Amino acid sequence: MKGDFSRDTFDPLKHFSRVLEQQGRVRVDADSNEQTAILLHYLRTLVTDLIGPxxxxxxxxxxxxxxxxxxxxxxxxxxxxxxxxxxxxxxxxxxxxxxxxxxxxxxxxxxxxxxxxxxxxxxxxxxxxxxxxxxxxxxxxxxxxxxxxxxxxxxxxxxxxxWGKTNPIPESCKKMHFEWEDEWVTRWQPANRGLLKARVKRPEESSGPCLTAPDAKYRGQENQLYRIEIHQGGKVGEATFIWSRDNGSVASRVLKLSGTELNVEKPLGFEPGIWVELSNDEQELRGGKPGVLRKLIKVEGDRFTLESPLSTPSDIPNNEDWPTKVRRWDQRGDAILVREGKGEDG
Incomplete structure (x- = not known):
């Protein structure tokens, strides 16, 4: 969820039953969000236990x-x-x-x-x-x-x-019922959907595990919730990812696009040199299809200038408006290639 959250603290394995506020303490969004998540987890688990999946x-x-x-x-x-x-x-x-x-x-x-x-x-x-x-x-x-x-x-x-050669029609509804989890749910939602290890960049001249490079920007006073998101799916060496220090929450409505010129509703948080993703709601609803990435080279009020012209992707139907929103990402380049057992500095 690309919201401006401080952090996501809910963990079902903790078995917490509620959040208790204390007097004189700072109120943060994570506490109230965790209370909602605790209650929602309880209700959905209860319904499943009573009536089944x-x-x-x-x-x-x-x-x-x-x-x-x-x-x-x-x-x-x-x-x-x-x-x-x-x-x-x-x-x-x-x-x-x-x-x-x-x-x-x-x-x-x-x-x-x-x-x-x-x-x-x-x-x-x-x-x-x-x-x-x-x-x-x-x-x-x-x-x-x-x-x-x-x-x-x-x-x-x-x-x-x-149905086809790889998906033969089952002999009966009963057989379909027994095969549902193993044959179908596992196909759409496999148990192993990829794992990730991440760490901040170390200074090149140091081997100490507790030191971070100044350009990693991890030691500032501001709170940052990092988000790493697969942009284009595929095998290792083909798939790409994008990342954000602000959970991908910096976004604005697109008012007009003409070539390399982009007019937006809310320019706050955008700056020259970053990469932005342009998309619409329909892409997200069609299985999270990725938007188009472009480098932002100039910001003048609510007018952005992109590095190269932009046209509507070929898979966007004629009856859809595109783009309707622009989102900031923090890598200094195009989407980063996914490599097995090895990271790449953004």
Missing amino acids: YAGPEDSYGFKIGQTNNGDFTIGEGRYYINGILCENEKLDNGKEDITYKTQQDYPNPPHLDPGETYLVYLDVWERHITALEDDYIRETALGGPDTGTRTKIIWQVKIEQ
Whole structure:
């Protein structure tokens, strides 16, 4: 979650039951955020223990897959729980029609559905971080519109997986049920998703493990929550990553793009020489597709100048606005190549 947080202290292995504030102490965001996480962990674990990993209420059983027509199908209204997470599906704005595969609010431009093929239809659920960039409603209008707290939102997406030679159709629903975790969930969410070790840069002339180089910028007074994020997936030597000292929280809405000129709503935190990522909400909702990186060479008020011209990527549909936001990253160069057992200075 790319918010301006001091740190994330929740650890389920600690088995803490609540946070207790003490008089005369400094209040920090980490304490209240941890209290929320403790309660949410308790509720979701309780729901899973009571009803199982997936279930819905009898009188409002949601997400029933309905009639197919012209490469589309309906998704019934109601509620459903996935690992204790509540998913809610309402009808379309007119209150009369069920939404369909193609009209899902949080799954823009889903993959094409061929009427002549057979598909597995499944529900993918995750939690998305929402700031004032994604939803202007959460700004505090009484104070002139600053962003205060952020939100998280449960994103559910009805997706498809085509049956084929590598995905043979199961003999029965019962067999599918027994194979669900090992064959399917493991494929989409493998247990080993990559591990990382990181350390600050040591002075070249010293072998002491406790010394850090001045240019590592790790010894300043300001609080920093480092974020390292895979930018382009792939094998070792192909995948790349980007990083930020501020959890990737420095971002602004894009007002206009013309060649190398970029007009933004909030220039605070941007400076010449850094690299920025340009993207839109739809890329994030389509499985976290990476944005486009460009070097920022000039900042004049709310007008940025990029090192090279920028055009809309070929995989962005014509009906989408792009870019809608720009985000600061701290590496002094393009995305960094992932190397096995070896880091690279940013």
